[in-house]
Amino acid sequence: MNTDMMTMIWKESKGLLKQGKSRSKAIWTLLTPVFMFGIILPIQFREEWLDMGWSLAIALFTPLILIAPSICESFAGERERHTLDTLLASRLPDRSILFGKMIVPVVYGWGMTILLLVMSLVIVNVFMWDGKFQLYEMNILLADFALSVLFSGLIVNLGTLSSLRSATVQSAQQALMMMFVIPFFGIQAVIFLLPTFLPMESIREFLSKFNYDQILLVFLGILLVVNIGLLLANMARFKRSRLI
Amino acid sequence: MDNMAIRIQSLTHDFDRVRAVDGLSLEVPTGIIFGFLGPNGAGKTTTIRLLLGLLEPTSGQIEVLGYDTRTQADQIRSQVGTLLEHSGIYEQMSAEDNLEFFGRAFLMPKAEREARIKELLVEMELWERRKEFAGSWSRGMKQRLALARAILHNPRLVLLDEPTAGLDVQAAVAVRENLLTLAERDGVTIFLTTHNMAEAEKICSQIAVIRQGRLMAFGTPDELRAKTGKRQVVVSGQGFDEQVIKVLRQQLEVVSVEKHNGHLVIQMLSDPDIPSLISLLAGEGVQVTEVHQGKASLEETYLQLMEEDR
Numbered sequence: 001m002n003t004d005m006m007t008m009i010w011k012e013s014k015g016l017l018k019q020g021k022s023r024s025k026a027i028w029t030l031l032t033p034v035f036m037f038g039i040i041l042p043i044q045f046r047e048e049w050l051d052m053g054w055s056l057a058i059a060l061f062t063p064l065i066l067i068a069p070s071i072c073e074s075f076a077g078e079r080e081r082h083t084l085d086t087l088l089a090s091r092l093p094d095r096s097i098l099f100g101k102m103i104v105p106v107v108y109g110w111g112m113t114i115l116l117l118v119m120s121l122v123i124v125n126v127f128m129w130d131g132k133f134q135l136y137e138m139n140i141l142l143a144d145f146a147l148s149v150l151f152s153g154l155i156v157n158l159g160t161l162s163s164l165r166s167a168t169v170q171s172a173q174q175a176l177m178m179m180f181v182i183p184f185f186g187i188q189a190v191i192f193l194l195p196t197f198l199p200m201e202s203i204r205e206f207l208s209k210f211n212y213d214q215i216l217l218v219f220l221g222i223l224l225v226v227n228i229g230l231l232l233a234n235m236a237r238f239k240r241s242r243l244i
Numbered sequence: 245m246d247n248m249a250i251r252i253q254s255l256t257h258d259f260d261r262v263r264a265v266d267g268l269s270l271e272v273p274t275g276i277i278f279g280f281l282g283p284n285g286a287g288k289t290t291t292i293r294l295l296l297g298l299l300e301p302t303s304g305q306i307e308v309l310g311y312d313t314r315t316q317a318d319q320i321r322s323q324v325g326t327l328l329e330h331s332g333i334y335e336q337m338s339a340e341d342n343l344e345f346f347g348r349a350f351l352m353p354k355a356e357r358e359a360r361i362k363e364l365l366v367e368m369e370l371w372e373r374r375k376e377f378a379g380s381w382s383r384g385m386k387q388r389l390a391l392a393r394a395i396l397h398n399p400r401l402v403l404l405d406e407p408t409a410g411l412d413v414q415a416a417v418a419v420r421e422n423l424l425t426l427a428e429r430d431g432v433t434i435f436l437t438t439h440n441m442a443e444a445e446k447i448c449s450q451i452a453v454i455r456q457g458r459l460m461a462f463g464t465p466d467e468l469r470a471k472t473g474k475r476q477v478v479v480s481g482q483g484f485d486e487q488v489i490k491v492l493r494q495q496l497e498v499v500s501v502e503k504h505n506g507h508l509v510i511q512m513l514s515d516p517d518i519p520s521l522i523s524l525l526a527g528e529g530v531q532v533t534e535v536h537q538g539k540a541s542l543e544e545t546y547l548q549l550m551e552e553d554r
Contacts, residue, residue: 004349010345010348011334014341015334082330082331083334085329089298092349093318
């Protein structure tokens, strides 16, 4: 990692818990997944938490809760606070500014997910102590790691894409929300219409040939491809002359 | 060695259907304070963005410190300091961290960076409050911090977009003094836009006036004032009645006569013949106690230029 990118990472990490106006709001946002995924859900699910894949909820929702509210600040926030011109007038290269702004929230979302996985593991062991320390099933642990980094990347990519050209943080947040809502309703519509147009029995038969791990692997593969596509889109969209 | 910090040749820039800069040609010598004047929407900020390579010209050429803005914008940005339309200060970071970030961005070694940050914060009288969030500061303090940031990496050229706008008199004087020191002591070229004519008159060695993206006048403040061709005479005394004013207005060289705070302010086309003027006034019964002769102010010159362009 080059010096310029480290400089951007230094700056972004300084502002990580100071996004927007309120630091207390940022701290409450941080504490919500800690209580929910680190304490309450592991106590509720106990040993199922470690072998039934409930912990995947951490990998999905922790990045969503922690990153989504602040990622729209990345460029739209700088634009709104009139600091973007000065940043772009500095000698920092395009790629360093873009990647520096993206790496910090990905690492933050992923790091917090790992921390919560460890925390929930300790909680389950405390409440279910039977003389030996229990661990996650290996396939679940790997899925947690991969899903959290890919889902953090997805949110950061989408947030950056909406933030790059939005005039305000609010409009970037609205655009990001639409990016999540439209595919969700699209999938709902497809599921609703499928029985009418498609041979559902054949599809079920086809899917039954795969186990849980294989389906998850395909899902992770799709997420990876989407992430790469979005990253390329962000790189193409980052043009100094179009950002001011 | 090239002694021009900036060369602009036939520069044009369009925003969709709006022409923001229209055939602008300009040269700025190194080591001077250059004033870039014009009304709102004249194209000043756009020109600064073009100089930084943040916008691409529609046509024309720009060289900054010998680099082409189209192909060598990175080199330009690494050697230029900027204070743009807004201060660009990160309000949720401390003053020290603001400078630390830009010091790192300009690849200053740690020891040099720390020494320079201290030097500038002390010079700008901000050292005692370096740990505070800049967001809690007054506009004047933020502007001084932004100026410190602009010159942190010892740039050869500093581009300033209305650096004293919105500042109180003391803060504006402090910023102006800093700029003069930079140019005179350190030989830095300063390119600044301002609406403040008195400021431009005080600190700028050369001035360009633009309107609707076109260059209207260019030269030293003295040359610009001389271009209007007007000379001003202020006469103090007693007996300035309507008849005296009427007689003066009939003189060929007189452009206008106004009574202002008990004085007569006479605008003339060329250098006045003071003895003849006094004789004329005495002949009309005026008791002249004092006569001041001078050129029109830069503000008057500027207003005349704007008026002529309508």
